[in-house]
Amino acid sequence: METVPAAAGYQPEALEPKWQKFWLENKTFAAVDCDASRPKLYVLDMFPYPSGAGLHVGHPEGYTATDIFCRYKRMKGFNVLHTMGWDAFGLPAEQYAMETGTHPAVTTQKNINRFRQQLQAFGFSYDWDREVNTTDPQYYKWTQWIFTRLYSSYFDPDLNRAMPLALLEDALSETPARKTEWQDSAYLEGTHQGFLGVKKEQRNELRANLLKHMRLACMAEVPVNWCPALGTVLANEEVINGRSERGNHPVVRQPMKQWMLRITRYAERLLDEGENLDWPEGTKDMQRNWIGKSIGAEVDFAVAGGTEKIRVFTTRPDTLFGATYMVLAPEHPLVGALTTADQEQAVEAYQEAAAAKSDLDRTDAKEKTGVFTGSYALNPVNGEQIPVWISDYVLISYGHGAIMAVPAHDTRDFEFADKFKISIRAIIRPDPKAAAKEGISVEDVMAGKACWTGDGEMVNSANAEVSLNGLDVDAAKKTICDWLGARGIGKATTQYKLRDWLFSRQRYWGEPFPVVHMNDGSDKILSVEELPLLLPELADFRPTGTMDPPLTKAKEWLAYTDPGTGAKGVRETNTMPQWAGSCWYYLRFIDPQNTAAGWDKAKEKYWMPVDLYVGGAEHAVLHLLYARFWHKVLFDLGHVSTPEPFKKLIHQGLILGISYKDGRGFLVPNDKVEASGLKFFHKETGEELTEFPAKMSKSLKNVVNPDEVIEKYGADAFRMYEMFMGPLTDSKPWNTAGVEGVYRFLHRAWKMIVGSDGALSAAIQDAPMTREQERLLHQTIKKLGEDFETLSFNTAISQLMIFLNEFSKCEPRSHRAMELFVQLLNPLAPHITEELWQRLGRKDSLAYAPWPAYDEAKLKLDSLEIVVQINGKPRGKVTVPAAADNAAVEAAAKADEKIAAQLAGKTLVKVITVPGRLVNLVVK
């Protein structure tokens, strides 16, 4: 291969494109499927949404980190799978398309081309033959296929896993044909017996209802988050404080028939099986909170003078004796039946007001509101009549949409009872120490003047059959649950905050559902032979202005005739949310060209799980929880071999921009700021401003464009700067001046090896190294290996700088040392090192050169410098032979002139010697 003509020095603009082309043409980074001769390593980046704005400096941070890791691991002999693709369905492309009249497919392709070009300019070692694009029909064919698997499965509560729905169908027949396949499931056995137990004429209905209800993907009329501005519904996770995550538009609650994915069935497994993952503790914690497991009890309250029962969930069954009222959510189905004539007007008015409130209004409400229904319930532990209220502080979507209120021991109930003058009865005497710490008076609690939610001693909690008095909270819970269970009015149970995943959107630019609504009322799911179901070409893909999705405009596409039976139907017009494509892309990378399956099983078994997954913390619950859910379903159905997809997860920190604020704390866009010396002033007002790091944003004008940085300093400098800024997982501010530092380093590295004439520097010879040079070299090899393993690139770079500072001074310079330096630097700065490798006389690419080994013996010193402390303060240093024992070191310390002077007249009490490090003389 030719070298870049370089009479001048280091020219990244010439050599970087040259090596990028070389890698691409030679497929240097192609991963080899099922290669048993090498250990495999699957390193995954979160693939980007190819926006019109192009790459920003945040994207390459994680990508650079994984690239360094992959390059290092290839040199260590690993068969590395490292890939890139495009998460290209979604709202922005569609909105841009509406503004400009361009089809989203056109914009998407354009953006992808731009992103690919930008990413290739960084020299990332992706296997580009495995690129995927979620909007490619050959990709979304399999997204649709996974949906059909969800649709055709149910979650077996007995086996705690997904099973083919066909088995449930089989159990729902008079003469099951596949019983051998499902005899392990007590659930199916029970279902079968139940089926046989109902009258023949009711069996069809039972079967139809159960099949519809049990599917992991099913349609349901549910209150959804409708965003009028976006013209679509949103998942709970996409709504922040009652506004859309994207665009910050108001969101209202609206009942609609929608596709739901039964992620709640996996709540326990998502919780359990996530526990041992090598993920950031904070992220696991966020998922735990999101799933929101609560252990408690459900209890039935009879209605006084009625036949209805009000079922509540409580985490504090121990406080049953303190329940003085009940609250139903305004939407609770029993509200109508419980409302008395004289309360009817007030109740209906309240229900209407609650329905009209947006989620934002509802959560923002500072004061509790509510209305009495006029009815009373009977407290099951003491038969007492307690009033039943409705209030929007009780949510219809959690538990049973109703609560027993214990104002003495729940802050929300206390607030409510206090406002509406409902009686407050203390039944826990607060633990005096705990109460004192909280600043709460035990007497106030006992008098109903204060609320106590902590532990203590149960009082006033007994009836003829059971007494909790004298117990602590935990013991009381257990005792009362046993009693409730024995009476058949309650039992210990568990609730989760996690809701089912709302899976349809009223958009054009997404995967069409492979479903037809047949004229006879049944749904038909398309077989894999009928996939992909292509998104129809539409001239007008804007929202319809109603709740009908844009696909209702595709008249020809809508009509369906069953090729077998000739039965007619209409296609589903919703599309899937953007998360769908990203839920399984890591599986497609394994086998991206496969037309017969989403992926080949043998390849899946070889590559999975993903060994390292790097991406932003903003996906901590959404993408990462959805993907785990899909993966578990696929695992249960035998399509993948691991229960979890991502073994180790890392979040790169945010790269912040430099920003400015004035005295009042208001942010000033960077184009309004003027520097004068080391201070900053407002161009218009002249006010002095303070500099601080803030998220990069268009409005602050502090966005750094990576293309410009590469143009000026090259990709190697860019990569190294982002890694040198600080620890990968920390947020850190971008400072372009800092790029100069690593740029200088690369220049000096070039000059250490290449002479001013472009040939190998005359100083480089086959010369032996000094003892010190050898030691530094081996230290550097050791440090780089350790730091690369732990992704500590900032300290790895420091060590290379130390090496360069020393070796660039030396003459002659060992040819071998230069080669090793180039190898160590290669993962960080792949372009310059490939070039230097050639200048050093090597013909092959560096990419698979074996990683250097260090020699422990070469790290040893002949003599050591030992710190001498007196009473823990460093007072001097002595040099001793490396082999010196503690006594010799101690003697040397005492013999030191300065130390001896300071010891004079004092009594030596104790000597602590840390071998090879220090001696601490404790004196009086």
Added chain:
RNA sequence: GCCCGGAUGGCGGAAUGGUAUACGCAACGGACUUAAAAUCCGUCGGCCGCAAGGCCUUGGGGGUUCGAGUCCCCCUCCGGGCACCA
């Protein structure tokens, strides 16, 4: 309110309980140059001192230890997440 992170020079940051401030940036001084840039050499936490040297210093306060940036308790501030989930 609750749950996670974090706080070290002018700045980004380094430091298995063992010499705090490695490495880089900025700044300052010098060399080279007619000059500038680039490059190279040097200085660079604070206070006292002519110096030798001493004292102080890892957000604040306590504690454990021969020894604490690191471990424990309390507090302040900053960042992120959740938020009427019974």
